[in-house]
Amino acid sequence: MPEPVPPAPGSSADDPGRGISRRGLLGLAAAGGVGAVAGIAAGAAVVGAGRPESGSGAAARYDFYGPHQAGITTPAQDRLHFAAFDLAAGATRDELASLLADWTDAAARMTQGLEVGETGAVGGSPYAPPQDTGEALGLPASGLTITFGFGPSLFETADGVDRFGIADRRPPALQALPRFTGDALVPERSGGDLCVQACADDPQVAVHAIRNLSRIAFGRASLRWSQLGFGRTSSTSTSQVTPRNLFGFKDGTANLKAEERSAVDEHVWVSDADGPAWMVGGSYLVARRIRMIIESWDRVQLSEQEDLVGRTKGEGGPMSGGAEFTALNLSATAADGSPAIARNAHVRLAHPDLNDGIRLLRRGYNFVDGNDALGRLDAGLFFLSFQKDPARFVTVQRSLARDGLNEYLKHVGSAVFAIPPGAAEGGSIGDGLFA
Amino acid sequence: MPIRSTARTPLAATAALGVAALALAGCVANAPAGATVLTVDITDTGCEVSANTAAAGAVTFSLTNNGTDVNEFEILADDQLRIVGEKENVTPGQTVDYTAQLDPGTYYTACKFQLVGAPIGLAEFTVTGEAVAGDENRQALEKEAVTNYVSYIRSQVGELLPQVQAFVDAYESGDDETARALFASTRVSYERIEPTAEAFGDLDPKIDYREVDALAEGLDWTGFHRIEKDLWVPAPDALNSDGTSAWLDWQPSTPEQRTEFGDQLVADVQQLFDLVSASDFTVSLSDISNGAIGLLDEVATGKISGEEDWWSHTDLTDFAANVDGASVAFGNVKKIASETDEGKALVAEIEKQFTALKAELAKYGSIESGFTPYDQVTDAQRKQLSDAVNALAEPLSQLTSTVLGV
Numbered sequence: 001m002p003e004p005v006p007p008a009p010g011s012s013a014d015d016p017g018r019g020i021s022r023r024g025l026l027g028l029a030a031a032g033g034v035g036a037v038a039g040i041a042a043g044a045a046v047v048g049a050g051r052p053e054s055g056s057g058a059a060a061r062y063d064f065y066g067p068h069q070a071g072i073t074t075p076a077q078d079r080l081h082f083a084a085f086d087l088a089a090g091a092t093r094d095e096l097a098s099l100l101a102d103w104t105d106a107a108a109r110m111t112q113g114l115e116v117g118e119t120g121a122v123g124g125s126p127y128a129p130p131q132d133t134g135e136a137l138g139l140p141a142s143g144l145t146i147t148f149g150f151g152p153s154l155f156e157t158a159d160g161v162d163r164f165g166i167a168d169r170r171p172p173a174l175q176a177l178p179r180f181t182g183d184a185l186v187p188e189r190s191g192g193d194l195c196v197q198a199c200a201d202d203p204q205v206a207v208h209a210i211r212n213l214s215r216i217a218f219g220r221a222s223l224r225w226s227q228l229g230f231g232r233t234s235s236t237s238t239s240q241v242t243p244r245n246l247f248g249f250k251d252g253t254a255n256l257k258a259e260e261r262s263a264v265d266e267h268v269w270v271s272d273a274d275g276p277a278w279m280v281g282g283s284y285l286v287a288r289r290i291r292m293i294i295e296s297w298d299r300v301q302l303s304e305q306e307d308l309v310g311r312t313k314g315e316g317g318p319m320s321g322g323a324e325f326t327a328l329n330l331s332a333t334a335a336d337g338s339p340a341i342a343r344n345a346h347v348r349l350a351h352p353d354l355n356d357g358i359r360l361l362r363r364g365y366n367f368v369d370g371n372d373a374l375g376r377l378d379a380g381l382f383f384l385s386f387q388k389d390p391a392r393f394v395t396v397q398r399s400l401a402r403d404g405l406n407e408y409l410k411h412v413g414s415a416v417f418a419i420p421p422g423a424a425e426g427g428s429i430g431d432g433l434f435a
Numbered sequence: 436m437p438i439r440s441t442a443r444t445p446l447a448a449t450a451a452l453g454v455a456a457l458a459l460a461g462c463v464a465n466a467p468a469g470a471t472v473l474t475v476d477i478t479d480t481g482c483e484v485s486a487n488t489a490a491a492g493a494v495t496f497s498l499t500n501n502g503t504d505v506n507e508f509e510i511l512a513d514d515q516l517r518i519v520g521e522k523e524n525v526t527p528g529q530t531v532d533y534t535a536q537l538d539p540g541t542y543y544t545a546c547k548f549q550l551v552g553a554p555i556g557l558a559e560f561t562v563t564g565e566a567v568a569g570d571e572n573r574q575a576l577e578k579e580a581v582t583n584y585v586s587y588i589r590s591q592v593g594e595l596l597p598q599v600q601a602f603v604d605a606y607e608s609g610d611d612e613t614a615r616a617l618f619a620s621t622r623v624s625y626e627r628i629e630p631t632a633e634a635f636g637d638l639d640p641k642i643d644y645r646e647v648d649a650l651a652e653g654l655d656w657t658g659f660h661r662i663e664k665d666l667w668v669p670a671p672d673a674l675n676s677d678g679t680s681a682w683l684d685w686q687p688s689t690p691e692q693r694t695e696f697g698d699q700l701v702a703d704v705q706q707l708f709d710l711v712s713a714s715d716f717t718v719s720l721s722d723i724s725n726g727a728i729g730l731l732d733e734v735a736t737g738k739i740s741g742e743e744d745w746w747s748h749t750d751l752t753d754f755a756a757n758v759d760g761a762s763v764a765f766g767n768v769k770k771i772a773s774e775t776d777e778g779k780a781l782v783a784e785i786e787k788q789f790t791a792l793k794a795e796l797a798k799y800g801s802i803e804s805g806f807t808p809y810d811q812v813t814d815a816q817r818k819q820l821s822d823a824v825n826a827l828a829e830p831l832s833q834l835t836s837t838v839l840g841v
Contacts, residue, residue, distance in 0.1 A: 181651035296736055
């Protein structure tokens, strides 16, 4: 698991051999080897104010290389820019491999607060466009993680074409998702050959990452759809406060947390026993753009809102009693003999006890993308979950078919991706595809 | 389409409100001295009241069934939908007095042969003079609201039965033109009382689920929308509302399947009729007020988007029927909501917004004459409809807490 990099002198951020530090370049840091320390400390003092949780805030910096990709068990950052790409028509196997290598290199730099390319945003020829687009100049790493994934269509198109000679590498678990209740899928917002999840505590840093990776891809791959998320809806670390979704409820109270190492191994990472070998240490990502009909929701009585969710709106404790982190008592009854946690309550239907013990690592974000033609906010939850097999998500989502919240939800986008393990230093994401 | 059900089950919470299921509030057993007495000549095809006007207060109707089978006398509000009083089970040859406490206003009288089908002999009936301060306490008002709403539900399902039979007959015999013409109007009574059907668990899924809902929940897809797709066969490249191909796991029904789906729909509607006709069927006061906002939400989520009638585009008829149902439910609890000044202001605002929404809908047609197909309604027009729904739904969502006084 990627750990926050301690802000120590000599870390990669101020290693001149690796590229230009965005902060160092603008002279925000003091001279010499302690530059990174000063810069990070300043960032922590400014942006980190009021954030009690450790490892978050502008100062956080996470290793890109490691056995697992970052951005999964990493404490969920506040902002998201997610993008799905399709390979260009006629793109070759070599072009796919070179794209992944170039992306790996750029991602390794950006996650360390460095500019893209050796000459960055302003260090190159005045007669050439800059290598880095520049909008992150002066900004720290901001906890940026960049996580890559491969969609089913990368291995085999809908027509059965193996464009890159990798169909035999396709993990059997990587199948298109079935239809679910509430699906109103828009093909243009669904699927994709490749995905990139960029999470950061500064939205500009996350957008900078997707923008530059998209630019690097031109000619080899192009954006299919993308999504901004303005606020995390899950905690992935016990050090984090549980955030609220746009229904106004705490979300992710019972989420898998990075500290639960054995549970994360059991539910998230692909093991040797699961295979295939090139996916060991990886995971599978399900992305769902879930529109919330918040105008109707806002007219629902408080007691009904709480019954539908299965938790109180204020504290977030279960309707069976207790505080936020009290375990659900699914057999508890209310005064009138009915279940205290309603039969169609979201927390009941999503609970591991009703789903073969399955737990998903959720990492979703709130979004508001303007408004629709009817004058309603185009708002909702961009749901992201990581699990060792997409079938686990299918089990839980099918259980939610009778979820009382469904009346206020529409799933407009859907995609599934294989998330390969992390790259070793000197290697590239997805090396195993071509080995 | 499914609609919210958690706190809105008609069978719940009546005891807490002290509502007796079958009490006929607003009417008294015997004609009090000084009450207007009118006679009603009930036949299989007529419903003649001896006068079309009466003074406000207790009005007694002396009902005589001169027909060949059981009949029913109804007094409807000026929307011709909401029941303000009724006498069921008047047997052939029987004469029975029925007294209603009526405030000034416009009403309609009607009979219902064999207790099902459309009202017969619908006639305007005017009540004049000053409202008589009755002895109606809070409890009596609640009983009246519940009694009349239960009557309304039974009346609507009673109308639905023969309509569904006629629709299914056309469908099963391959008379698609007739079946298409009947599709929208047949659904009206159902859409008016949908929260009630929804409360019976597995009935609404069988009667009214869309393909995408049924498949996603692993249910056999049956009911109105299955038949709809046979009647409006999608183009080869058409998409379902979930973005999948319309022809994925779907083929037009064979004649044998048509018989199966048609008979199933009739049986399911018959079961709904039996359930609401049961002597212990009742609803709670909050079920009524919650039903009003539930129907509006149904409009806001399913009809405004055009997903309900994906192939026939008859969404506006469902839309209007939902609004009817919400309007009737509101009418049933209006008096109770008006007990405080705050409540009076809320009632005035709701009435104003109902009027505005109905006027907006009227631009596109009526239930009787049909509506503009929804795929011909532009985004800008849909937004105007949506704005009118939101303008009504906001005050309407306050109704339950006002009615319950909590």
